[in-house]
Amino acid sequence: MRTIQVSAITELVRQAVQTINFVTPEGTLALLKEAQTHEPSPAGRQALTDIIENRAVAAQQRVPMCQDTGMALVFVEIGQDVHIEGGILSEAINEGIHLGYSEGYLRKSVVREPLFDRRNTGDNTPPVIHYDLVPGDQLKLTIASKGFGAENMSRVRILTPAQGIAEVKRQVVECVIEAGPNACPPVVIGVGLGGTLEKAALLAKKAILRETGHPHPDPRYAALEAELLTLVNATGIGPQGWGGRNTALEVRVEYFPTHIASLPLAINLDCHLHRHITLTVE
Amino acid sequence: MKNNETNPSEPVRVTTPLTDPVIAGLKAGDRVLLSGVVYTARDAAHKRLVETLSTGQSLPLPLSGQVIYYTGPAPARPGQVIGPAGPTTSSRMDTLTVPLLEAGLKGMVGKGRRSAEVRQSVINHRAVYLVAVGGAAALVSKRIIKMDLVAYEDLGTEAIYRLEFLDVPLVVANDIYGGDLYEQGAAAYRIAGLLE
Numbered sequence: 001m002r003t004i005q006v007s008a009i010t011e012l013v014r015q016a017v018q019t020i021n022f023v024t025p026e027g028t029l030a031l032l033k034e035a036q037t038h039e040p041s042p043a044g045r046q047a048l049t050d051i052i053e054n055r056a057v058a059a060q061q062r063v064p065m066c067q068d069t070g071m072a073l074v075f076v077e078i079g080q081d082v083h084i085e086g087g088i089l090s091e092a093i094n095e096g097i098h099l100g101y102s103e104g105y106l107r108k109s110v111v112r113e114p115l116f117d118r119r120n121t122g123d124n125t126p127p128v129i130h131y132d133l134v135p136g137d138q139l140k141l142t143i144a145s146k147g148f149g150a151e152n153m154s155r156v157r158i159l160t161p162a163q164g165i166a167e168v169k170r171q172v173v174e175c176v177i178e179a180g181p182n183a184c185p186p187v188v189i190g191v192g193l194g195g196t197l198e199k200a201a202l203l204a205k206k207a208i209l210r211e212t213g214h215p216h217p218d219p220r221y222a223a224l225e226a227e228l229l230t231l232v233n234a235t236g237i238g239p240q241g242w243g244g245r246n247t248a249l250e251v252r253v254e255y256f257p258t259h260i261a262s263l264p265l266a267i268n269l270d271c272h273l274h275r276h277i278t279l280t281v282e
Numbered sequence: 283m284k285n286n287e288t289n290p291s292e293p294v295r296v297t298t299p300l301t302d303p304v305i306a307g308l309k310a311g312d313r314v315l316l317s318g319v320v321y322t323a324r325d326a327a328h329k330r331l332v333e334t335l336s337t338g339q340s341l342p343l344p345l346s347g348q349v350i351y352y353t354g355p356a357p358a359r360p361g362q363v364i365g366p367a368g369p370t371t372s373s374r375m376d377t378l379t380v381p382l383l384e385a386g387l388k389g390m391v392g393k394g395r396r397s398a399e400v401r402q403s404v405i406n407h408r409a410v411y412l413v414a415v416g417g418a419a420a421l422v423s424k425r426i427i428k429m430d431l432v433a434y435e436d437l438g439t440e441a442i443y444r445l446e447f448l449d450v451p452l453v454v455a456n457d458i459y460g461g462d463l464y465e466q467g468a469a470a471y472r473i474a475g476l477l478e
Binding site: 040041043044046047050051053054057058061063064065066067068069105106107108109120147149152173180181182184230231234235236237238240241242243244245271272273 | 311313353354355356357358359362365366367368370371373393394395413415416417418419420421423424438439451453463464466467468469470471472473476477
């Protein structure tokens with residue numbers, strides 16, 4: 001049994017939301033530089049040059065890379081032998097978002113209610129939190145700032161088993177073409193297959209949060225990821241939609257068992273900022 | 283390939299307010315360094331501007347020859363003119379854009395495609411739609427030298443601000459000749475054989 005104080009969680013979230021908005025991880029930077037090297041379109045290359053330079057400026061000045069510092073998203077993996085002390089876990093996470101967005105001069109982009117009263121909550125709370133109970137005595141947090149240029153262009157479709165792989169490919173390409181420049185390409189594409197409506201969406205989101213440079217362990221799904229990437233990059237949309245061969249940096253697929261009657265599909269797009277981090281609470 | 287059309291080597295320097303001869307010289311794919319006064323307005327401000335126009339009241343900003351930038355800046359750190367201020371998705375403003383063009387607006391800066399209606403209105407009213415690199419907000423902010431509140435303070439980041447640009451790098455997306463950066467760019471690099 002491990003005891004964790006909620007104050008440690010608040011502190012970790014407070015720092016993490018700032019870090020992901022200011023600093024680019026090596027893996028993401030390497031993907032962007034590789035795209036820049038191979039991009040045949042001059043306009044596309046120019047966009048990638050600006051994107052890479054912007055990251056250097058943001059890290060050096062400790063300002064967010066983008067004015068849309070997103071809605072915060074937190075995936076919590078709690079070991080079942082963890083005991084949390086000193087307060088309520090979700091409130092501790094909220095407090096970390098509140099402090100981090102204020103201290104980091106991040107934009108507050110959350111409204112309190114979607115339809116009748118779209119007033120800003122003022123501190124970017126609440127985040128969307130997902131909890132997973134896992135074996136062990138560790139507490140792991142994955143924190144993301146999800147920009148909505150890309151989130152708005154995502155989709156869920158419930159396919160039939162007969163539609164199969166061909167329709168999955170068609171849907172992914174169509175989604176990327178419809179999103180075009182709006183999702184701020186080059187994008188990272190998360191595809192969730194199977195489960196139920198909400199499970200597929202969650203898998204697509206988790207796929208986005210997967211570490212860079214790690215294809216699916218099942219070779220059939222790894223091959224599907226590679227093929228989808230080739231197809232999406234054949235659209236010609238390119239960086240920022242200005243034309244080119246780097247529309248996506250990676251496509252990642254996650255799956256779950258599903259019902260005999262169904263083939264749920266969710267496609268979640270992440271802009272080139274790709275802001276997330278996974279940390280273990282000590 | 284339309285490389286020369288989508289990325290001429292030298293950007294053109296343009297200063298606001300925009301005049302018809304300047305706009306006539308801009309074509310989709312041209313790179314522009316924009317300087318001068320630009321007004322911010324996004325979703326909520328557009329709604330109010332169009333409501334104001336429809337009731338015949340006067341607007342809180344001059345529109346004739348002016349440029350609107352679709353952005354909601356992040357807060358500035360002490361000592362900074364403005365926080366990161368990159369472009370937001372322009373298509374959300376599509377249904378609220380034509381009345382502003384009719385009232386004299388000459389330029390828009392944002393990111394992403396416009397509706398057929400807006401593209402046609404850009405032609406009819408001899409205007410121009412320019413785009414910045416989405417997500418490169420820290421870079422844009424370095425080229426903004428002044429920021430003043432104009433109207434709708436209660437909207438926070440969505441209020442209307444008067445900005446002064448100094449050589450902000452942009453690309454022409456829609457011109458008065460019907461040119462479209464996004465169509466031209468994707469057509470030049472699409473590999474049709476793979477997508478059928």
